Amino acid sequence: MAKITKTECTSNLKNVIDALYVLNGKWKLPIVLSLVDAPKRFNEIMREVEGISPKILAQELKHLEQNELVVRNVYDTTPVSIVYEASLYSETLKEVLRTLSEWGAGHRKKITGK
Amino acid sequence: MAKITKTECTSNLKNVIDALYVLNGKWKLPIVLSLVDAPKRFNEIMREVEGISPKILAQELKHLEQNELVVRNVYDTTPVSIVYEASLYSETLKEVLRTLSEWGAGHRKKITGK
DNA sequence: GATAGTAGTTACCCAAAGGAAAGTAGTTAC
DNA sequence: GTAACTACTTTCCTTTGGGTAACTACTATC
Numbered sequence: 001m002a003k004i005t006k007t008e009c010t011s012n013l014k015n016v017i018d019a020l021y022v023l024n025g026k027w028k029l030p031i032v033l034s035l036v037d038a039p040k041r042f043n044e045i046m047r048e049v050e051g052i053s054p055k056i057l058a059q060e061l062k063h064l065e066q067n068e069l070v071v072r073n074v075y076d077t078t079p080v081s082i083v084y085e086a087s088l089y090s091e092t093l094k095e096v097l098r099t100l101s102e103w104g105a106g107h108r109k110k111i112t113g114k
Numbered sequence: 115m116a117k118i119t120k121t122e123c124t125s126n127l128k129n130v131i132d133a134l135y136v137l138n139g140k141w142k143l144p145i146v147l148s149l150v151d152a153p154k155r156f157n158e159i160m161r162e163v164e165g166i167s168p169k170i171l172a173q174e175l176k177h178l179e180q181n182e183l184v185v186r187n188v189y190d191t192t193p194v195s196i197v198y199e200a201s202l203y204s205e206t207l208k209e210v211l212r213t214l215s216e217w218g219a220g221h222r223k224k225i226t227g228k
Numbered sequence: 229g230a231t232a233g234t235a236g237t238t239a240c241c242c243a244a245a246g247g248a249a250a251g252t253a254g255t256t257a258c
Numbered sequence: 259g260t261a262a263c264t265a266c267t268t269t270c271c272t273t274t275g276g277g278t279a280a281c282t283a284c285t286a287t288c
Contacts, residue, residue, distance in 0.1 A: 012215045013147050019218030020143065025275075029134070033127050042235050053277060058236060067225060079234055079285050089224070096217050099209045101126045104133030106206065111181065139245075156265050167247060172266060193255050193264060231288080238281075244274085251268070258261080 019096070022067050027052055027060050029097070032069055032090055039073075039085035069093070133210070136181050141166055141174050143211065146183055146204055153187075153199035183207070 023029055027049065034040065034048050046057060061084060064070040069090045073083045137143055141163065148154065148162050160171060175198060178184040183204045187197045 011219075012211070013144055015215040015218035015222070016143050016147070016211060017140075017218070018222050019214045022218075022221060024138070026131075027276090029130050030127055033130070043233080051277095053279095054236065055238085055278090056276060059276095067221070082235065092217060092220065095213045097126065097130060099213045100133045101129040103206060103210050104129035104131070104136075105125075107136060107181070108129070108132050110203070141246095157263085165247095167249095168266060169248095169268085170246060173246095196265065229288100232286085234283100234285075236282085238279100240278085240280105242275105242277080244276095246273080247271085249269090249271105252266085253264100255264075256262085258259100 022069075023093075023096075025060070027056060028064060029100075031057070031060055031064065032086060032093065033097070035070060035084055035086040036090065039083050041081060041083055045084065137207075137210075139174070141170060142178060143214075145171070145174055145178065146200060146207065147211065149184060149198055149200040150204065153197050155195065155197055159198065 030049050030052075031045065034045055040048065042054075042057070042061075045061075046052060046054065049057070052060075061070060061072070065072055068087055071085050071087045073085065075081045075083065144163050144166075145159065148159055154162065156168075156171070156175075159175075160166060160168065163171070166174075175184060175186070179186055182201055185199050185201045187199065189195045189197065
């Protein structure tokens with residue numbers, strides 16, 4: 001890593017902590033990945049993201065909506081259908097997800113597979 | 115995001131989960147960032163990473179050592195000095211830290227600062 | 229009228245993460 | 259001998275994350 005100043009390092013740190021605050025937890029990135037694939041309804045997400053409970057899914061969707069990563073669309077059909085989709089903004093996560101995925105794959109090889 | 119297959123998506127997901135498993139928690143990346151800056155002793159890290167308790171620091175250093183991100187050097191002086199440093203391998207995190215930092219900075223602006 | 233599906237909410241519980249404070253064992257300085 | 263510094267460990271406690279199961283309110287189908 002190129003030489004950096006103390007101030008740069010501290011602000012890096014703060015940025016990383018902020019990013020992790022938003023993306024932290026077992027389910028947030030899996031949900032986003034599922035919705036990036038295609039918009040889905042509540043029970044469809046439940047079926048795709050295996051193991052998640054309705055309580056946690058509702059909670060995480062709210063968190064992701066607040067952070068503008070997911071959009072909740074309500075359609076006035078009978079009964080109403082509610083469709084969640086990854087926001088345009090969520091595409092800014094693309095690079096983060098890519099580097100994390102690459103690192104995770106490489107690291108698994110290093111620690112277990114060799 | 116370019117069109118991807120279901121299989122690619124699932125393996126992405128697994129990789130990301132694996133990466134987060136290693137990097138998860140409040141302190142791991144802050145500690146790595148601190149050591150990337152310069153090798154340090156236990157109490158030096160304590161002072162730089164504000165708010166961390168000795169219990170947590172000892173625990174996280176062990177975890178990071180197991181994952182080969184941090185090296186623990188023992189020097190046979192009197193008294194022994196123990197110096198922790200970021201491993202060469204930890205440089206593979208560079209890209210991850212950079213994208214996370216950039217995203218965190220941009221996201222903070224979006225959600226709070228405007 | 230019973231069953232199933234929609235999108236959740238509620239209450240209760242457990243386990244892991246993390247914080248606070250004190251202790252330990254050794255060395256060094258005063 | 260007392261205080262301070264090293265690198266931790268131990269104990270206790272609280273908070274948070276997450277799981278289970280039941281329940282709600284509505285609609286559609288048999």
